[in-house]
Amino acid sequence: MTWLDPVRWPIAAALLAALPAAAFAQAMVVRSSGPSAPQYPTGRKLAADARLSLASNDLVVLLDGEGTRTLRGPGSFAVTDRTGGASASGGLVALLTAGRPPRARTGAVRAPASSDPAPQRPNLWFADVARGGRLCTPDPAALVLWRADIAGAARLRLTAGGQTAEVTMREGEATATPPAGWALADGARITIERAEVAPIALELVKIPTPPAEAQEVAALLIAQGCDAQLDTLIAAMPAR
Numbered sequence: 001m002t003w004l005d006p007v008r009w010p011i012a013a014a015l016l017a018a019l020p021a022a023a024f025a026q027a028m029v030v031r032s033s034g035p036s037a038p039q040y041p042t043g044r045k046l047a048a049d050a051r052l053s054l055a056s057n058d059l060v061v062l063l064d065g066e067g068t069r070t071l072r073g074p075g076s077f078a079v080t081d082r083t084g085g086a087s088a089s090g091g092l093v094a095l096l097t098a099g100r101p102p103r104a105r106t107g108a109v110r111a112p113a114s115s116d117p118a119p120q121r122p123n124l125w126f127a128d129v130a131r132g133g134r135l136c137t138p139d140p141a142a143l144v145l146w147r148a149d150i151a152g153a154a155r156l157r158l159t160a161g162g163q164t165a166e167v168t169m170r171e172g173e174a175t176a177t178p179p180a181g182w183a184l185a186d187g188a189r190i191t192i193e194r195a196e197v198a199p200i201a202l203e204l205v206k207i208p209t210p211p212a213e214a215q216e217v218a219a220l221l222i223a224q225g226c227d228a229q230l231d232t233l234i235a236a237m238p239a240r
Helices: 006-016 021-025 089-097 214-224 227-236
Strands: 027-033 051-054 059-064 067-072 075-078 133-137 154-160 163-169 189-194 197-206
Touching: 027 214, 027 227, 051 067, 059 214, 067 075, 089 214, 089 227, 133 214, 133 227, 214 227
Parallel strands: 133 197
Antiparallel strands: 027 059, 051 075, 059 067, 154 163, 154 189, 189 197
């Protein structure tokens, strides 16, 4: 299977074709809901001088070179807010390249408070063991599993291609890897089971070398249906 499934090719072609540097003066819709969602679908690019006309209960999140903007209707909104904020490239580089975090010191781990923002995977290509669906990854064989709550130990039961194994994550440990010798490849389906929570299923989608621009990354995730990673990307970008 290539990184663009035939079924998704028309969408991918529209999102990924012709992405010169000038295109990033535009903004891309990365989240859309409400009555006007068909007019502003996820993945649509808007010219810098365009305006959005939103109705009551509309919500649109735009992504540009400075981060994200959340627009709520009713109202008319300019695509460019001209605030002159800093570039979001630094945060994107970290999200695409971060290594596995060290194990937290025992005794220094606390359970997250209900008011804390939801933790996000530190690397976009890590597999969040609480989120199922399609997982875009440059290297399926180097899969890293990540969990948000490190306050206690966790035991994961992994099943893929007729193989089953258990992986233990100690207290303070946020990441783990499948057993050595597991030949994970493009299209692999993995079931992850944990105590007291519903199992999740992942489908690995091999992608080429990741793009360096936030809009290109978002377009790739949208085209491939890697929705949980799109949520992570949106959360990692500066909001204004």
